[in-house]
Amino acid sequence: MYKIRGCVQRLRTVTNFFLASLSFSDILMTVVCIPFTVMSSNGLCMEMWESHQSRYIYSLFIMLLQYFVPLFILMCTYTHIGYMIWIKQPPGEADSTRDMRIASSKRKTSIYYIIQADEVKAD
Structure with a gap:
């Protein structure tokens, strides 16, 4: 599960x-x-x-x-x-630390876009 x-x-x-x-x-x-x-x-x-x-x-x-x-x-x-x-499964060897780093980077990017969208709405 x-x-x-x-x-x-x-x-x-x-x-x-x-x-x-x-x-x-x-x-x-x-x-x-x-x-x-x-x-x-x-x-x-x-x-x-x-x-x-x-x-x-x-x-x-x-x-x-x-x-x-x-x-x-x-x-x-x-x-x-x-x-x-x-x-x-994506090509290449599975590397959990790399995958976690990439997922973290994607989350930061998503949060950045959400913040930018909120700033645009506020203007």
Whole structure:
């Protein structure tokens, strides 16, 4: 239990939060915006089809290409990035003193940015 908690604490860096936020926003944008874009573009263009089945197949194909394929690619890409950042061991020999020094430096940098943000808000 301690090993997992220590690993999670070590991964809470500004960069990791930024990457997680970016991936979440990309997937959310894909899930929310693309279906409405497809629906609105279909509403602007009157298409004349010989049969309802042809129109349905075409719409399904377009939905697959414009929505599900990019969503699947984004999910695979960000899953791989998350695996590389949070699960996979970084290259090189493990050195606990070096890792503690780097984590301390990252905490100091995070605190510095928080203080700077507070000063900007105060102005």
